[in-house]
Amino acid sequence: MFDNLSTKLDRAFKTLKGQGSITEINVAATIKEIRRALVDADVNYKVAKEVTDKIKDEAMGRDVLTAVSPGQLMVKIVYDELTLLMGGEKQDIVIKGDPAVVLLSGLQGSGKTTFAGKLASFIKKQNRTVLLVACDVYRPAAIDQLKVLGEQIGVEVYSEPENKNPVEISRNAIDYAKKNNKKVVIIDTAGRLAIDEQMMREIEAVKKAINPSETLFVVDSMTGQDAVNTAKTFNDRLNFDGVVLTKLDGDSRGGAALSIRSVVEKPIKFISTGEKMEALDMFYPDRMAQRILGMGDVISLVERAQQQFDEDEAKRINQKIRKNQFNFDDFLSQLEQIKKMGNLKDLVGMIPGMSKAIKDVDIDDDAFKPIEAIIKSMTKQERAQPELLNGSRRRRLAKGSGTDIQQVNNLMKQFEDMRKVMRTMNKMSQTKGGMQQMAKMMGMRGK
Template sequence: MFANLAERLQETFRKLKGKGRLTESDVNEALREVRLALLEADVNFKVVKDFISKIKERAVGQELLASLNPAQHVIKIVHEELTALMGGQSSRINLAPKPPTVIMMVGLNGAGKTTTSAKLANLLRKQGRRPLLAAADVYRPAAVKQLEVLGSQLNIPVFAMPDQKDPVAIGRAAVDNALTGGRDIVIIDTAGRQEVNDDLMAELENMKEAIKPHEILLVVDAMTGQAAVSVAETFDSRLGLEGVVLTKLDGDTRGGAALSVRSVTGKPIKFIGVGEKLDTLEPFYPERMAERILGMGDMLTLIEKAQENFNAEQMAKMQKKIRSMDFTLDDFLDQLNQVKKLGPLEQVLGMIPGLGGAKKLKDVKLDEKELVFVEAIIKSMTPAERNEPERVLNGSRKRRIAQGSGTTVQDVNRLLKQFEQTKKMMKQFLDMEKTLKKGGKMLKNPFLN
């Protein structure tokens, strides 16, 4: 996500860092590059203008003159202002003092409301809630069936009234059903509509009046850029939104919507969709996103994903192995299979400080199909070869392994090199996690080291 913007900004700051002491002209040139990068990323023009103005005011004043390292200080200012631009702090769901909490999902046709509704239900259930999905899209063919299929996959109940054509009545009945069924969250999937369709927008206003939802979340496609911002303005003027959910952010190389929505509409981005699977909806953290854009990584999110997907007992056992350097190729294969659960490898690597730079990952080939060959190579080894490859493996053994796995000796050597690099990286990962837990602070920006 944000690949183009991230690459431009990181390259600008690399040049700035190489200058040592900075003149006002150096800062102005860097900010010109930042401005162009943001405009190319389809960020709202007024937002860009205000953003650059705030940075310039801080970057050429006393704050910069007092800094021991001006280049690093400019980057720190950009990080802080970028975080503020996207809302500063994460914004959570407004839970009702007395359940159930009612959430209305609204948006344009094709924005992904139905899938996002299911993803949100899944996320809230992981947080200990008991969600109920309500199928109130009475216009799109098979919309009800789609939600029922998704609910079945997640084992989350779906309330539907196939013969009812009034979405307001369905919304009311869903809330009553939640009350009697012990459900503390109701997520209502409404029909997609164009903001210019006054009748359909009035229908949403009627539903709001009838069921008085605690949250109205607008689902928008991040890849539509500034168009997403104008849609948010219109829906907010009619309904009074509590927040926005950006879908398809994993495919958004520009970032215009994420960087403009809060500033233009005043409404926070509460969640982001970063994949097609039903566990790929995440809370939106402005500071973490700013870190990703600036190539600082996002270790907090990576650690949270690991804690969510990895068995605690397995993690403790693996940590002990890594720290004692008793990490074998069998463990390596097991970890590769575990890491696949965290999401696409590009996303995982992008969260690691020092590896998150768009340019660094640009030429790295991350074909997950190669894991099949990795598994074949490792399973073609004897137990002794897997446990102590550096001591046991020689040329003839490598040829036998390559033949048995349908690969080449070069492939075997490449795997062994990756194994050694992974051992070092995983030890660094554990040290980073320890530092985070100890200090309760984010990792240092690699630009500032």
């Protein structure tokens, strides 16, 4: 989502490249470009001016070290200021009470119902029992959508299709949760296409009746500066506890993420990408600043992987690699885990340096389908023993999977290359010299 902003900031930093020192003249030119980049990204102008003024003051007060160029120093200063602008530190969701109650608010189309499912899945993974509550009494499809999501993640959904009173439904749901040992209740409320008085009175009444431990405002980041204005209106009436930014994988300019914390003085707690239930991350201002500046976000990438790959499976795969027994069944299993981690382009963009490289590349979430089709066209024996796949068998796979022989041959070559790398890494990890060589490969110094 921050591709355009990242490109323009990179262009601004180039103003200082090759400069021997930071001066008021070259800083002024850089600051002008940074401010323009922020405003173009739909950041509130007042916020953009305030942050660039801080960047300028900080830059002029710094001595440039011999080992650090002015351009590198400016990147560090901008990183620090963007982190502060977005809140500085991660803010956790508050889950307390018996049951704990989380109230969701926002306009229709903001991704509120989908987020309700994602949050339920997120909390369920913490070994807490969750109850989803359908309190959107105006949009019949909202109840059905929530039930589909609940079934998908294995979470019960409470609804009263004939009742049109959201206050009564929410109270009854909490009573039901107490009787059925549900520790967390997530209430999905009605949205509108625009803010109106009836909507605001209704959500206020629900909040007053249930006294939630956490009230979250869900906003579509693709609406840009309008998202900030809407958040301010809701906060004035609801005094919510935090913001959720959805659709961050969309073609948005990113201004909402940068402005909203400063304007409403409430933390962003979650960011959501795509429709997959796993595509939800807690919001870390420092990590988002890294992504904006094209530094990647390896920590979030690793955390997503840890959520999908269990320890026992990792040990099993490692044993098979050591014995040179890694086969296509194992490979298919790994693909399934990767797919659960979220949008592929978003994942690749978390790797340092890759966000710029893939800026104009269309990475389709269906990219794995031909590979899966080829593997699923194999017999059980062929998956277990890839060396059996001779020319005639490969032609059969191409025909059975709807691909061509070149795609099958490419997969076989890539699979064998991957097995060789795995074997090499394993051998290297067994010796001190090997560990040093691995360290060199990874750009580290052996000890």
